Amino acid sequence: MTVLARSCRGMLSTLVALLPLGLVQVGLADEHRITGEGIGAFVVEDGKVDPDTYDGYIVYTRSCMACHGPDGLGSSFAPNLIRAVERRGWENFAGTIASGREIQPGQVMPSFADDPYVMGNIPKIFSYLRARGEGGLGRGRPKIIESMQEPDAEQGEQDEDKDEAAEEASAE
Ligand code: HEC
Numbered sequence: 001m002t003v004l005a006r007s008c009r010g011m012l013s014t015l016v017a018l019l020p021l022g023l024v025q026v027g028l029a030d031e032h033r034i035t036g037e038g039i040g041a042f043v044v045e046d047g048k049v050d051p052d053t054y055d056g057y058i059v060y061t062r063s064c065m066a067c068h069g070p071d072g073l074g075s076s077f078a079p080n081l082i083r084a085v086e087r088r089g090w091e092n093f094a095g096t097i098a099s100g101r102e103i104q105p106g107q108v109m110p111s112f113a114d115d116p117y118v119m120g121n122i123p124k125i126f127s128y129l130r131a132r133g134e135g136g137l138g139r140g141r142p143k144i145i146e147s148m149q150e151p152d153a154e155q156g157e158q159d160e161d162k163d164e165a166a167e168e169a170s171a172e
Contacts, residue, residue: 033045034134036130039123039126042127042128042131043145044135047143049143050144056121056131057142078107084129097122098119
């Protein structure tokens with residue numbers, strides 16, 4: 001019991017240390033784990049991510065990087081999306097992708113309304129960009145957290161986890 005109490009105190013001081021950074025520390029078993037809840041939920045653990053956030057990186061790299069630069073950082077042509085996600089939030093983000101935008105003449109953000117690959121993956125792109133910002137995820141192609149890898153067979157347990165995640169998301 002004493003050992004447990006002591007390690008709990010350790011966790012508490014870790015939590016307190018992270019508070020000024022605005023980071024949410026949830027995974028009590030692992031102090032290197034940072035998670036974001038709600039739409040665009042993500043997990044970052046020692047530079048590795050959950051499968052949805054990984055997919056988000058792939059979609060971003062295929063469909064957005066050409067204009068918005070590698071790793072969400074922005075380019076001379078299109079803005080940094082890590083900051084855009086923090087500033088504007090989910091509805092504005094999803095709306096911009098669906099409708100497109102041209103605030104500065106000649107700098108066109110195209111509408112992706114006719115692109116089912118992008119439209120079906122907007123929450124995952126959102127997860128990736130949140131992980132880059134709030135989650136402190138570094139540049140480049142992340143690896144998937146081993147315990148969260150989705151095997152093709154035996155999905156039963158994983159589906160239960162997904163249902164739980166969906167319930168948590170809709171509770172917000
Ligand atoms: C053809 C180039 C191009 C592509 C491809 C592109 N964008 Fe953009 N995007 C732009 C430009 C240019 C702007 C700035 C538009 C403006 O401010 O008028 C922009 C703006 C945005 C904004 C608003 C940023 C802010 O600061 O508010 C979001 C969000 C966004 N893009 C998301 C995406 C996502 C996600 C993808 C990939 C699915 C993507 N864009 C693909 C060119 C592009």
